[in-house]
Amino acid sequence: MVIHYKCPNCGDDMVFNSETGTLSCGACGRQDNIEDFSEENIITTFEEDEAKEYHCENCGAVLITEAETAATTCSFCGAGVVLADRVSGTLAPAMVIPFSISKEQAGAAFKKWCRNGLLTPKDFMTANRIKNITGMYVPFWIYDLNSKVQVSAVGTKVRTYTKGEYIYTETKFYDVYRDINLDYLKIPVDASTKMNDELMDKLEPFPYDQLKEFKTPYLAGYIAEKYNYDDKELLPRAKDKIDGYIESYIKSSVSGYATVNYKRKDINVKKVHSSYVLLPVWMVYYDYNKTEHIFAMNGQTGKVVGKPPISKGKVAGWFGGVAAGTFVSLKVVSMLMGGGFW
Known part of the structure; x- marks a missing residue:
């Protein structure tokens, strides 16, 4: 099963907005609280063979995914889709930490x-x-x-x-x-x-x-x-x-x-x-x-x-600086003790 989230206002695709924490439409700017989003605006597509091949409801393109993929984007139209069978039943996550950085x-x-x-x-x-x-x-x-x-x-x-x-x-x-x-x-x-x-x-x-x-x-x-x-x-x-x-x-x-x-x-x-x-x-x-x-x-x-x-040059310069600093320190200590260091 493929899930698309469609905007109730304009019908465009909606995606999760990390800055607002809402399901957002890039076309008209509508934002919906995830807890309140109506299932009427969720478009699903079922396939007989749900192992690797899905169809994008947005443009009809065939989505070939690896068996581990649970969510992706259509390579043809860019629509975000969720492969629901891979996040349901025993594969359903208990919790999620949403993105907060765009x-x-x-x-x-x-x-x-x-x-x-x-x-x-x-x-x-x-x-x-x-x-x-x-x-x-x-x-x-x-x-x-x-x-x-x-x-x-x-x-x-x-x-x-x-x-x-x-x-x-x-x-x-x-x-x-x-x-x-x-x-x-x-x-x-x-x-x-x-x-x-x-x-x-x-x-x-x-x-x-x-x-x-x-x-x-x-x-x-x-x-x-x-x-x-x-x-x-x-x-x-x-x-x-x-x-x-x-x-x-x-x-x-x-x-x-x-x-x-x-x-x-x-x-x-x-x-x-x-x-x-x-x-x-x-x-x-x-x-x-x-x-x-x-x-x-x-x-x-x-x-x-x-x-x-x-950078090999920066590494050489850094070690050179450390070595030079050590040399100067030893020279000063030696002079204070009345000796020399060459």
């Missing part, structure tokens, strides 16, 4: 971010080489996890004191036990095979107070993917993401000792709850030096992640 704002923010690169080539910072900016709702599973930790260790405290002509070192040994219960809420893991996991992890945090009950109009005008992995398959990754926090908490709970020798450390992490959500990401494709560089931007916070090209 495409124009994303482009301006990315150019500003480029100018902040201290070691990027000068023409990378100044040239307008943006090839494409695509707004995409990326599928994530977010987990509520509980970890129960039992720790057994031996801690030492060392005291040094002087008595008469002798210096004494006193070491006391302590049995240390900890029984810890930790809860971690909304641990995100991206569920798309297409997305770079490292990029998606660096986009965090997302403002989860902006989560809204999923409704298909939020997808209108954007690309959306359905998940490739279910919550059971991604649970190990979610657990891995909190390993460092658990270890840090254990370490903080046994502070105050000179040394700590762990005899037993039992960590049991369980899933309390998981939800399938769609999170907003602007994908920025940037051409530079005959190479395409891919960056990602958090569609709510504007945070940009990615690896820009590095």
Whole structure:
């Protein structure tokens, strides 16, 4: 099933407006609250074979999509469509964080971010080489996890004191036990095979107070993917993401000792709850030096992640400056101490 959102005023296509949070018509300017949008203005098309081929109700063109695509735009007329069968039933997201940054704002923010690169080539910072900016709702599973930790260790405290002509070192040994219960809420893991996991992890945090009950109009005008992995398959990754926090908490709970020798450390992490959500990401494709560089931007916070090209000249100059500064510092210290340094 293909869903088009038609303007009740003029019949043109409507898309989600990230600035106003409404379903908006670009032709006549009408804006509708998503909660109040009438189903009478939703045009749907059903196909016998709903795997990959759909028809655009707007112009009749055939839309060939990958099996993971949940929302897209018609390549012929530009109409935004939602493939409803891919966001319904077991594939239906529970929640969505809508875009709050428009495409124009994303482009301006990315150019500003480029100018902040201290070691990027000068023409990378100044040239307008943006090839494409695509707004995409990326599928994530977010987990509520509980970890129960039992720790057994031996801690030492060392005291040094002087008595008469002798210096004494006193070491006391302590049995240390900890029984810890930790809860971690909304641990995100991206569920798309297409997305770079490292990029998606660096986009965090997302403002989860902006989560809204999923409704298909939020997808209108954007690309959306359905998940490739279910919550059971991604649970190990979610657990891995909190390993460092658990270890840090254990370490903080046994502070105050000179040394700590762990005899037993039992960590049991369980899933309390998981939800399938769609999170907003602007994908920025940037051409530079005959190479395409891919960056990602958090569609709510504007945070940009990615690896820009590095200027070898700037790197050499930076290290040269550090080396020169170190040389001068050593020269001054040497002169103050009455010596020389060459």
